[in-house]
Amino acid sequence: MPWLARSRPLFPAALLTASWWGKVLEGGRAAPRNGRCVMAPVRAVVRLRRRVCLQRKRRVLGPPAGPEAAVAAGAPGPGGGSPGQPRFFTFDDPAALPARTPRKRRRRSRVVLYPDGARRCRPRAERRSSRAQRCLLLLVAIVGFQVLNAIENLDDNAQRYDLDGLEKALQRAVFGQPAAVARIVALLRDYLATHVHSRPLLLALLGPSGVGKSHVGRLLAGHFGAVLEDRSLVLQYHAGHHCPEARAVQLCGDELERSVADVVARAEAEEKTPLVLLDQVELMPGALLDRVLGLLQPQRPHPFQNAIYVLLSGAGGAEVTRFVLQNVTRAAPGETQDEAHAGPRAHQTDMELRAGLRALLAGAHPLWQAAAIVPFLLLDRHSVVSCFQEEMAGEGFFPEQARAERLAAQLSYYRVAGHEFAVTGCKQVVAKVNLL
Structure with missing residues (x-):
């Protein structure tokens, strides 16, 4: 079969x-x-076999439409059927029953298996970034560029004034004042880092006579006049010369305000920072100091806020002398003044002296309270000898060490704990060298 x-x-x-x-x-x-x-x-x-074939036909073609089709397919009729086959009874019209559609099998998504040595990468649809991400990256790039440009502009503004060259010039020409030189350069560097300011910079160089305050003022005036390429942006006001006792204080104040306004207006037009030097401030009367304090007020126009004021005064000289003589034992025996102020105790000593000077001068006039105080200390014998050698070289003499020491021995000194400090500093150096 x-x-x-x-x-x-x-x-x-x-x-x-x-x-x-x-x-x-x-x-x-x-x-x-x-x-x-x-x-x-x-x-x-x-x-x-017949039953299996009948089941297959029913799955493909659906249920029969009537009793004739059921009989033709081998199903039992109304009167009976083959033994072993069940009968199905329904009260619905066979024509009203919906046709049975074949059931579709749902395909399962196959899992993609990558080979071990192949390079895996995401589909292109997942790698595409949205517009928000692109805008965010563009915004970050713009902000970073602006910050970098601002930093470069700060460096350019500070480089215009050549503060490194100024520091070298002060260290070479000013003897016995390393702490004062470092503080002046640091304050100028912080202020000149940008052109726009909310208040002017006020420096107060205080100390006894002959310690180098006026010398530093002349060096600052010469340096700023050279780097700004305009000497008119540097104003030097000498109280004993521009405002003698015979003149009225009101006229002196008006003249000073006009000069300062002219300088700051010219500097603002050229986008530069001017320098105003006021020498012998201790000789100014209180009314004139009030006019100077009025120039520093925030109510003034914007050009007045972008300026540097340097006050050269002998006020507080007695306090500086007393402080140096009382604290001379902090330095080691045989240590020079430059070495003592370069040690670890220099910062603490300088802060104590500045606090004492501020407390002493704040009661005299509020102008000193708003100033950054830079004290100039007494000069020891080694610094005085250096002053003689520098002046001798400038006058055309050979800077012999022995001759400079002989000239330095003619001056008066404070002798404390094995140290010698000149009473008048380098004030008489020029007169002694001119006698050679």
Whole structure:
């Protein structure tokens, strides 16, 4: 039977029949005389095959439309059916029943497996950045560029005044004042880092006579006049010369305000910071100091806020002398003044002296309260000898060490704990050298 071999469900029955015939051929048992034992399995196999074919047709074509189709398909009719098949009863019209559509199988998405040596990258749709991300990156780039440009502009504004060159010039020409030179340069560097300010810079160089205050003022005036390329942007006001006692204080105040207004207006037009030097401030009366304090008020126009005022005064000289002589024991024996002020105790000593000077001068006039005080200390003998050598070289003499020491020995000194400090500093150096 070829149909029996081609049908998959019939394979177990065929195998059973073949095994039975094998036993018969082997002679183990005699075949039964009745043929019903042989045909019963064959009928069951045929019945199973028909039922499987009917189920397949129902799945593909759907349920039958009427009783005739059901009978043609092998289903039981209204009067009865084949034994072993159940009957289905329904009260609905077969025409009203919806047609059964074949059920679609849902495909599962296959998992993409990457080889071990392959390069993995995201799909292009995921790599695309949104517009918000692009705008954010552009904003960050713009802000970073503006910050970098601002930093470069600060450096350019500070380089215009060549503060490094000013510091070298002060260290080379000013003897015995390393702390004062460092503080002046630091204050100028912080102020000149930008051109726009909310208040002017007021420096007060205080100390006894002959310690180098006027010399530093001349160096500052010469340096700013050179770097600004305009000498008119540097105003030098000498109280003993521009406002003698015979003149009225009101006229002196008006003249000073006009000069300062002219300088700051010219400097604002050129986008530069002017320098105003006021020498011998201790000789100014209180009314004139009030006019100077009025120039520093925030109510003044914007050009007045971008200016540097330097006050050169001998006020507080006695306090500086007393402080130096009382604290001379802090320095080690044989240590020069430059070495003492370059040590770790220099900063603390300088802060104590500035606090004492501010407390002393604040009661005299409020102008000193608004100033950054820079004290100039007494000069020891080594610094006085350096002053003689510098002046001798400037006058055309050979700066011999022995001759400079002989000239320095002619001056008066404070002698405390093995240290010698000149009473008049380098004030008489020029007169002594002119006698050579």
